[in-house]
Amino acid sequence: MKGAIITDLKKLEIQEFPDPKPDGKNVIMKVQTCGICGSDIHMWELGDKPGYKGIRPGHEHVGIVVDPGSRTDLKVGDRITSLPVSAPCGKCTACMEHRYDDCMNRIKGVGNFADGPAGTYAEYFFTAPNLVRKVPDGMLNEEAAMVEPCATPYSAVKDMNIRRGDKVLVFGGGIIGSFAAQWSKYFGADYVGMVEVNEFRGKKNLEVGNIDELFDGKDPELLQKLIKASGGKGFDYVLECTGQSQPLNTAILASKMYARIAIIGVSAQPILFNNIYALFKRARLQAYLCYTDAEFDEVMNLIATKKFDVMRYYSGDCKLEEIEDCFKYLHSPECQKVKIMLQFPRD
Ligand SMILES: [Zn+2]
Numbered sequence: 262m263k264g265a266i267i268t269d270l271k272k273l274e275i276q277e278f279p280d281p282k283p284d285g286k287n288v289i290m291k292v293q294t295c296g297i298c299g300s301d302i303h304m305w306e307l308g309d310k311p312g313y314k315g316i317r318p319g320h321e322h323v324g325i326v327v328d329p330g331s332r333t334d335l336k337v338g339d340r341i342t343s344l345p346v347s348a349p350c351g352k353c354t355a356c357m358e359h360r361y362d363d364c365m366n367r368i369k370g371v372g373n374f375a376d377g378p379a380g381t382y383a384e385y386f387f388t389a390p391n392l393v394r395k396v397p398d399g400m401l402n403e404e405a406a407m408v409e410p411c412a413t414p415y416s417a418v419k420d421m422n423i424r425r426g427d428k429v430l431v432f433g434g435g436i437i438g439s440f441a442a443q444w445s446k447y448f449g450a451d452y453v454g455m456v457e458v459n460e461f462r463g464k465k466n467l468e469v470g471n472i473d474e475l476f477d478g479k480d481p482e483l484l485q486k487l488i489k490a491s492g493g494k495g496f497d498y499v500l501e502c503t504g505q506s507q508p509l510n511t512a513i514l515a516s517k518m519y520a521r522i523a524i525i526g527v528s529a530q531p532i533l534f535n536n537i538y539a540l541f542k543r544a545r546l547q548a549y550l551c552y553t554d555a556e557f558d559e560v561m562n563l564i565a566t567k568k569f570d571v572m573r574y575y576s577g578d579c580k581l582e583e584i585e586d587c588f589k590y591l592h593s594p595e596c597q598k599v600k601i602m603l604q605f606p607r608d
Pocket residue numbers: 298299300320321409410
């Protein structure tokens with residue numbers, strides 16, 4: 262089969278890999294659609310570094326069953342997606358206590374580690390049976406591929422208990438920030454502001470009604486404007502979705518005393534923050550990576566039943582051979598797309 266592999270600094274090659282073989286346990290999928298994620302682009306930017314070279318990316322996949330493995334409820338041709346994590350190891354303390362979502366060995370997920378499971382920028386994929394989910398009839402491939410990026414901000418907004426009366430500030434209007442803003446509104450936040458440097462992305466969020474106000478991340482008076490917009494005392498909740506130093510520092514300064522600050526943006530490199538800001542605010546910073554299995558299913562259901570619209574971010578397709586050009590475009594400052602989907606021929 263053909264698949265993509267990171268071979269060097271900003272180098273993604275299409276190579277030939279062995280097809281996964283049926284083993285009576287794992288489910289084999291023929292990939293149809295896979296969302297291109299910002300984290301894949303970060304890995305590609307670090308492609309000459311150990312740990313990144315050799316990654317076979319892709320983790321927002323939908324496809325059809327080629328071999329159902331041990332899943333007796335699945336048949337060949339069924340449309341499926343899967344949680345892009347590893348199965349719980351069954352051996353660590355968390356697993357022993359039946360807290361499978363907390364198993365640290367699950368983090369070595371699909372398409373993120375050179376020595377972890379291969380990702381889904383590839384024609385075929387195999388995974389543990391308990392991670393596989395049937396895609397409901399009537400749900401588009403593109404909707405099902407959006408469950409994954411939608412589930413992390415869902416987990417954060419739900420865990421922070423954002424609701425009516427709250428004033429929320431989101432940093433970053435990429436897919437994660439956009440969903441963070443949309444979930445905040447979904448759960449009833451009164452006001453959602455967004456800080457973004459890319460004008461297209463910011464305006465898109467305004468247009469679709471995710472946010473009440475847009476702030477230019479390059480504005481030298483940004484902090485004063487944010488404090489004013491919060492009513493003077495800072496925001497109740499701040500969701501940092503850029504994974505960069507300056508936004509995190511501004512996020513802390515723009516929050517109220519004891520505010521909850523979610524760190525959702527992934528950074529592959531160290532970021533710096535002035536801890537005195539956090540100390541003065543007695544800020545409660547919490548990081549969110551991924552989601553529980555139940556949250557993944559909740560998001561899938563909300564999208565499938567059209568209670569939560571994700572198609573507004575779907576901005577085009579690319580083929581496997583075009584994927585590196587697509588990375589370059591998504592990485593460029595003039596990018597005017599939010600989510601591009603890798604599509605394989607369906608026959
Ligand atoms: Zn992703």
